[in-house]
Amino acid sequence: MPHRPPATFRYRVYNGLLLFAVMVVMGTSLLSLRATNQMQASVELASHTQRVLQEISSFWGLMGDSESHGLRFAITGGEPFLLEYRRTVLAMDEALDQLQQLVRDNPSQANNLEALRQLHTRRLQYAATTQALQLQANRGSGAAAQAVRQRLNEGVGARMGAEMRVLIEQMIRMEGELLELRNEERNQMIRQNWATVLVANALALVAGLFGFSATRRMQAQAAEAFRAAVQAEQARRTSQEKSVFLASMSHEIRTPMNAIFGFTNLLAERTTDPVQADYVASIRKSGQALLSLINDVLDLSKMEAGKLELREEPTDLHEVVDQVLTMFRQAAADKGISLAAEFTGQAGLPLLVDPVRLRQVLINLVSNAVKYTEQGGVIVRVSCVPCKRDGRCDLRVEVADSGTGIAAHQLGLIFEPFEQGDSVDGKSREGTGLGLSIARRLADLMGGTLRAHSTLGEGSSFTLEIPDRALTDAPVSVQPSTGPSVDFNRLPPLKLLVVDDVAWNRDLALAYLRDTHHTVRQADDGIAALADIREQRPDVVLMDLRMPRLSGEQALLRIKSDPLSANLPVIAVTASSMSEDEHWLRQRFDGYVRKPYSKVDLFEALAAHFPPSPEDAAPDAGEAPVARDEPGPGRDDAEAMAELRQLAGDARQRLRASLRMREVGHYADRLQALAEALRWPALEAHAARLHAAVEAFDVPAVKRLLDASPLPEEPSDD
Missing domain, CATH: 1.10.287 (Helix Hairpins)
Known part of the structure; x- marks a missing residue:
């Protein structure tokens, strides 16, 4: 009995501690729940602020684009710049509407936005007046042109733009401060939550264990989110680093x-x-x-790096396959093997794909097939089977050979980079082991698959399947000419300025144009180029992009900003292989050639601005197709002559619009047959030249020869 009070006391203490522990657990739970809700609200507010910052930055970028397009239109009068300006203005209006919805809970930002919208409206009205004057100037109004120059010199639009930038910077600063404040509040909440959990663990073991378990789970989730954020940032940086690496390597190697x-x-x-x-x-x-x-x-x-982009165009599958087979026909003939193609289904209709990447896949597959085939042959089977959706089909291309075959355990290995299958016949064959790896990745990029099937000693087949491709009636894409024959004297006499900091690249352009009627001058950087342009007034400039002191882009801006040289064609010479760089070059420069470039590349870049005279073999389309002293048909055949007139009419115009080489080849064959029927040497020579141009895929020559159609003079009514 005398010991019961202490036991009762301990019991009461234990009960009190248990009650206290329960209260701590409950209090900790409530505090944790409150902190979690506050953190969630803080994260949502921070996300909202980041979105506002993104929209403001987007509007700023659009504003810069609108100024660029508007200034180019005001300086050059080119109406494409006006169209781009109007598209940008529509995007700016949409961005302002979006911002208005986002900042409606922030009176200060709402007032700033309203002021920004008013400035934007005033700037658009001022620009509209300037553009209207420029349009009048384009129609020959000298007074309007003078008014445009005066308005540009006054700089009213630039001042409005500066006022808008001040407002935008103020809005960005305010949102940045708000984001920093909200992030600090969130961090403070996190620290308070941790303190609560630690106190609970110290005061009550049960509450501590419970809190520890809950905290561990929350930690795991936070750590996973943090790791995901770090990995995303690392992926972004890696992508940027790869882009820089690709640009640098392309320039340093291609130069x-x-x-x-x-x-x-x-x-x-x-x-x-x-x-x-x-x-x-x-x-x-x-x-x-x-x-x-x-x-x-x-x-x-x-x-x-995710930087390779597709460019889908209407494509003639027959022509793509014919081009690839032409590349390897001589190699196949040297080995005594056949090389053929089969087309089924709707493969004869134009299909919307990326012709360059499809051709790249076929080149890799046909190259390997010819390389590993010693007897028999290689066949390319192309089919386009209609799918469930109207106007679309499933493309299937199979490249089958009767070569050495591939072991079953190597069918997966051959698609890995720098891996090659073993040669079962013991022969050593050249190759890097990249072709099939690139082909499979391109197939994935095009939304398709590339599979391999092989039997040792019997041959292999590689099947490319791209489902759900759209059929189209649009003119098919035409690849540039690859013919080796170039005569720079067909261009009018030009004064060229070659700008490059590498001496041998300047010497190469000079060597290409040696013994021609052109004059070539050199400059080793952008500053020297600007001085030469002011003094010598060249007709065209070949401008390298990466140079010390003043880059090609900076030199271009100064050239185009000077009214005396604004219309001077500036052709970029680039070593980049990035598709976004090509888009950038097309927007800014008057043309470009990619290193290493050939005579043909340089000729085509110059011919785009200075139309060449016709070759001796092809009469000018504006002159009589046949010289008056050229003998006409040697035989009177009314039926053949009627068919010839029909071919030279609508049929020729359709070919001139589509430039489908396979159909042009059939046209040339028919001209050859009619020339033999009419005993007409001039027509026979014309058909032979056209057929040769088709075989060489010489697009400019095909255009010229289609424009020239040997026909006798129409009988006169006089």
Whole structure:
């Protein structure tokens, strides 16, 4: 009995501690729940603030674009700039509407936004007056042109833009301060929550264990979110670093390759000694292999960085396959194997795909098939089967060979980078092991699959399947000419300025144009180029992009901002292989060539601005198709002549619009048959030249020859 009070006391203490522990648990739970809700609300507020910042930044960027397009229109009068300006203004209006919805709970920002909208409206009204005057100037009004120049010199629009930027910077600053405050509040909440959990663990074991378990779960979720954020940031930085790497590698490797290829081709034209010619051919072949490897590595890197973009165009599958087979026909003939193609389904209709990447996949597959086939042949089967959706089909391309075959355990390995299957016949074959890896990645990028099936000793088949492709009636895409024959004297006499900080690249352009009627001057950077333009007034500028002191882009801006040189064609010379760089070049420069560039590339870039005279083989479309002293048909055949007139009418115009090489080839064959029926040498020679241009895929020559149609004079009524 005397010991009961202490036991009762302990019981009461334990009960009190238990009650206290329960109260601590409940209090901790309530505090944690409150902190969690506050953190969620804080995160939502921070996300809202970040979205406002993004919209403000987007409007700022659109504002810069509108100023650029508006100024270009006011300076050059080019109406495409006006269209781009109007599109940008619509996007700016949408951005302002979006911002109005986002900042309606913030009176200060709402007032700033209203002021910004008023400035934007005033700026648009002022710009509209300037653009109306410029349109009048385009129609020949000198007074309007003077008014435009006066308005540009007054700088009213620039001052409005500066006022808008001040407001935008103020809004960004306010949102940044708000974001910082909300982040600090969130961090403070996190610290308070941790303190609550630690106190609970110290005061009550049960409450501590419960809080510890809950906290561990919350920690795991927070850590996972943090790791995801870190990984996303690392992925973004890695993508940026890869982009920088690709741009640098492309420039650093392609720049010397430009000189290697260019001077090798020039040396091949001048070399007559057979032994030396073999040496030059070996250099050229090795250079092509190196460039192919460089392109493969860069393509692989671009795909890994997510920088490779597709450009879907109406494409003639027959023409793509014919081009690929033409590349390997001689190699197949040398080995005594056949090379053929089969087309089924709707494969004859234009299809919306990326012709360059589809051709790249086929080149890799056909190249491997020819390489590993010693007897029999290679066949390319193309089918386009209608799918469930109208106007669409499933594309299937199979490249089958009767070669050595691939072991079953290597069918997955061959699609890995830098991996090649074993040669079962013991022969050593050249290759980097990148072709099939790139082909499969391109198939994935196009939304398709690339599968392989093989039997040792019997052959292999690779099947590319791209489902749900759209059929189209639009004109098919035309690839540029690859013909080796270039005569720069067909261009009018030009004064060219070659700007490059690498001396041998300037020397290469000079060597391409040596012994022509053109004058070539050189400058080693943008500053020297500007001085030469002011003094010598060249007709065209070949501008490298990466140069010390003043880059090609900076030099371009100064050239175009000077009224005396604003219309001077500036052709970029780039070593970049990035698709976004190509889009950027097309927007800013008057043309571009990519290193290493050939005579054909340079000729086509110049011909885009200075139309060449017709070749001796092709009469000018504006003159009589046949010289008056050229003998006409040697045989009177009214039926053949009627068919000829029909071919030279609507049929020729349709071919001129579509430039489908396969159909042009059929047209040339029919002209040849009619020439034989009419005994007409001039028509026969014309058909032969057209057929040769089709075989070489010489697009400019095909255009000229289609424009010229040998026909006798129409009988006169006089």
